[in-house]
Amino acid sequence: MTYKEKLRSGEFVVTADIIPPKGTAVYKTLKGIEVLKGKVDAINVGDMPGANMRMGSLAVCLKIKEMGIEPIMQITCRDRNRISLQSEMLSSYALGVRNILCLRGDEATDSDNPDTKPVFDLDTIQLLAAARNLEKGFDMGGKRLDGMPSFCLGAALDPGALTPQEEIKKARLKSEAGAEFLQTQPIFEVDSYARFLERVAFLEIPILAGVFVLKSAASARFMNKNIPGVYVPDAIIQELEKGDTERRSLEITIKLIRALSNISSGIHIMMTTPWHDRIPFILNEAEIAGRTVRPAGDRG
């Protein structure tokens, strides 16, 4: 079953992510995810997260597809205008990459190419709409296409947004524009996430809870300081400070996934590089491996 079919059938879905290499050494990146074949439903390929220059998402998606793993191509509005964005989406379909996650993209000012000119010709809602318009056989200029694509489209959701009302409104617009699933920012507080989910239940599309594998107390503190909308509770940071960090990190992740799997349509495991080989263990311990049915009460 494809990722799209799984989303539609109501199966519990598990995705992970990779960050393309900064350079041509893609072989190593691919080697790292071999262990995920058959363990996750799809892998997100980042489009220069943090606006740090890396190999193109589409090229890496093709490589992953060759390995027999289903890719989800991330595409941001930061680096391409509407000509290039539509061109890229037609291309991804023609080359067999059907899952696209539409994102705004991080600002480039603090990136490794800080002088980059931000494009933002379209926003994510317009990008989703443009993709759906391509499916109907037209480009944004209203010109008819010679062969039309068919996508599985996703977008991001930030449950920790400072203005949740705004975020919920945006999520509704994304869903109306064509998002078939949403992926959240990292979740660490399950109770407040559960309450947020109730507020977006009306969307009736699967929401994948973001699970960030914290590799150290320092990275937790970094996130609290630098990533708006993400809050790692003190209890977790204290736990990580006790030493034996890897074991504790995996335990925290497993506990989180167990709790999230009771309230979510699926999970998206983030920032796993270079810990891809721990994912099968995590999924096993969290009793996710082989899970097909979504929990009762999930209306996604």
Added chain:
Amino acid sequence: MALKDVLKSGRFVITTDFLPPKGTNIREELKILHSLKGRVHGVNAADNQSAIMSLSSLAASYLIKEEGLEPILQMVCRDRNRLALQSDLLGAYALGIENVLVLSGDHQSLGDHPGAKGVFDIESVQLLGVARELERGTDMSGNKLKGSPCFCLGAAVNPSSIPLEPQIIKMEKKVAAGANFFQTQPIFDIEAFADFMEQTRHLSVPVLAGVFLIKSAKMAHFMNKNISGVTIPKFIIDEFEKSTDPVNTSIDIAARLIRALRDLSEGVHIYTIHWEDKVPLVLDRAGL
């Protein structure tokens, strides 16, 4: 043979172009290239030519390569910023695409998305330099790469530009930035082109003279009116107006041009605008 080896071999180099479709039906359209196998040394995949939104040149190059032809990836500076351009260069290399033709790109107001934002974060000379920097193992901001690519880089020049001097200065800059070869705008005036070649002899970089397959007198009139730097002489237009077989006339004129250009340039680039299948006939008649 890889284009870069053909360029070094001293053979007369022949390239042509492919315009990716506006839509996903590319595999069907690629069949037209079958007759070019063994006849051309490279096929340009256009990058949203004339700012008309189409399937990307990267995808087209990838599929041209699958068809057994040597792709030349065109990249314009209009639609992507430096992050995406560098990122796509790395991606292209990972997909086995090594030839890149760097262009500024037609202004978006000329295309079918006139409201698109013109990006132009960097221009063509800078983009050539960036590609060379990636080869040396760093990105545009000097950050180290893990694994560096290796490209054969091309650029464009318009020998019919008046005045010619600024074109030559730009060409010199492109050579200094890393251009391995040039493709020119369509050439119709052989004497002026010979003069241009004379004036740029010091650059010693292969120049592929542009040969355009004119399809009709109407098209010739349109080009004279709308495309700056291109002048199709009256005698060619007259030939079309008298012709009862415009395809034959087009092939004839192109073959004659190639025969004349053969002794002047290192190769030709044939602009087909969807007449890719006429290229073998042109080459036959030109004795290539």
